[in-house]
Amino acid sequence: MDRSPTPIIAVVGAGFSGVMTTLNLLARSRAAKVLLFEKRAPVGLGAAYSTHNPSHKLNVRAGNMSAWPDRPDHFVTWLAGQGLDVGPGGFASRADYGRYLQAQIAEIAEGPEGLGRLVVNPDAIVGVAPSGQGWRLTTALGRRYDADAVILALGNPPPSRPQGVDEAVAASEAYIADPWRWRASELPEGSVMLIGTGLTMVDVALSLDDAQPGRPMLALSRRGLAPLRHKGAPSPCPAPPSDLSPVALITWLKHAARERGWRTAVDAVRPVTQALWRSWSSRRRQAFLRHARPFWDIHRHRLAPEVADRIDAMLASGQLVIAAGKIREMRVDADGHAICKYRARGGKTGYAFRAVRVINCTGPTGDILAASDDLVRDLVRQGLARPDPLGLGFDLDDDNRLRDATGQPSARLFAVGPSTRAAHWEIIAVPDIRGQAAAVAQTVLADLDR
Known part of the structure; x- marks a missing residue:
């Protein structure tokens, strides 16, 4: 396609990252047209905020959840204004945050x-393929659209299949592969x-308990580490130098703690x-991972006190x-029951657990070569994208910009x-x-002005 006098930007995915990129594009340009593609309705929720369960809380205080970096009090x-008594230090429900995002879209x-x-x-x-100076996008329904720039906001992909779960188990009704696409009320x-x-795991456990109070659950991972809780108001503390090695960072954290x-x-x-992440070599990143x-994950991504209280009680x-x-x-x-045999960490003791369902709660995969998404596979096949060396997402x-x-x-x-985690880690x-x-909206618009 040739360059249009009205720049057309395609944003693929309408979770938080896609919606906020779209809104920044519209707010920063009076000329560009944005095509926002999302196969799931309603727009703006994604997997994170589509839950209707009031037990599912944000794990970041409301005072730091504004959608706009220059308007820190916007969400609070x-x-x-909605009559919700959640101050800056409180934890709103994820469903309420989804409504907040949809209000931004409508406005x-x-x-x-x-x-x-x-x-x-x-x-x-x-499918996305080069077309002249721009791109041609193909939808699942066979429609084609032309765009001058494409922004992929693909959100969190489903988790990879864990070791020990073979094809037969994965194909059975006893196994739930995607923890964000199921209904607790429908389980036996x-x-x-x-x-x-x-x-x-925390979200799934709360949903299971809400649907059937007292339901027995076993959560298994290699180290058995679970998220810790938020406690008290955050205290000010000077940030560490931004060029520390992973070992030096751990030393700094221990001293500050x-x-x-x-x-x-x-x-x-x-x-x-x-x-810090950008300053590390691939070898240092690998050592950190x-x-x-x-240990970083359970300390960094903490639970709202109300959620932690329920998990502690369970x-x-x-x-x-x-x-x-x-x-x-x-x-x-x-x-139809699943029988899982597992060995305890650090020993030879074996255990068995019998379950009506096994739910994969290992978290989103970063390996784009193992992606089930048709678009990601197509980009890799064409050589338009490649995985980063550590398997965290796109290179x-x-x-x-994606590297070919x-x-x-x-x-x-x-x-x-989330698909950009290889470049930023915390994203x-x-x-x-x-x-x-x-930042991406500003870069794209600057490119189109050249």
């Missing part, structure tokens, strides 16, 4: 910034096994986390058991959100993505 003000799409310049397409993009009564012990408490120490790293990542009663171990064998009996340049199979940045093909929470969305 919106909550107050801008129907206002002067977006009137006639935002087109929402309820369809999935399955009985014990449930959760593979993984992170934030996804002794002086000010571990929560304050971990929170102090947040402003420089991306700079191998040795420190599980643990104390024995309803929920968190175990460290490795699956040795899993099979499905004739009655990108510093401006979030030869390592060259692709012209006007960008990514935002799954609102405070990180909102800044990236604004």
Whole structure:
């Protein structure tokens, strides 16, 4: 396609990263037209905020959840306007945050910034290919659209299949592969096994308990580490230098934790986390992922106190058991129950657990070569995208452009959100993505002005 006098930008995906990139494009340009593609309705929720369960809380305080970096009180003000008693230090429900995002879409799409310049397409993009100076997009329904630039906001992909779960188990009714695409109310009564012990496990455990109070659950992961809780108001603490090695960073954290408490120490790293990651070599990143990542995750991504109280009560009663171990064998009996045999970490003791369902709660995969998404597979097949060396997502340049199979940045093909974790590491929470969305919008518009 030739360059249009009215630049057309396609945004693929309408979770938080896609919506905020779209809104920044519309707010920063009075000329560009944005095509927003999302196969799931309603727009703006994604997997994170489509839940209707009030037990599912944000794990970041409301005061740091504004969608707009330059308006830090925006979300708290919106909550107050809705009659919701959640102050800056409180934790809103994820459903309320979804409504907040949809309000942002409606305000801008129907206002002067977006009137006639935002087109929402309820369809999935399955192919993107070069076309002249731009791109041609193909949808699942066979429609084709031309765009001058494409921004991929693909959100969190489903988890990979864990070791020990073979094809037969994966194909059975006893196994739930996607923890964000199921209904707790539709499960038969009985014990449930959760593979993984992170934030996804917490959400699933709460949903299971809401649907059937007292339902027995076993959560299993290699180390058996679960997220810790928020406690008290955040305290100010100077950030560490942004060029520390992983070992030096751990040393700094230990010292700061002794002086000010571990929560304050971990929170102090947040402003420089991306700079630290960018300063590390691939070898240093790999060492951090191998040795420190599980401990970083449980300290960094914490639970709202109300959620932590419920999980603690479930643990104390024995309803929920968190175990460290490795699956040795899993099979499905004739009655449809899954039987999991696992070995405890650090020993030879073997255990067995019988469950009506096994739910994969290991968290989103970063391996784009194992992706089930048709678009990602098509991009890799064409050589328009490649995985990063550590398997965290797309390989990108510093401006979030996808690198092709030869390592060259692709012209006007960008990514935002969790699929860019290889370049930024911390890019799954609102405070990180909102800044990236604004930066990518600015870069894309600057490219189109040249």
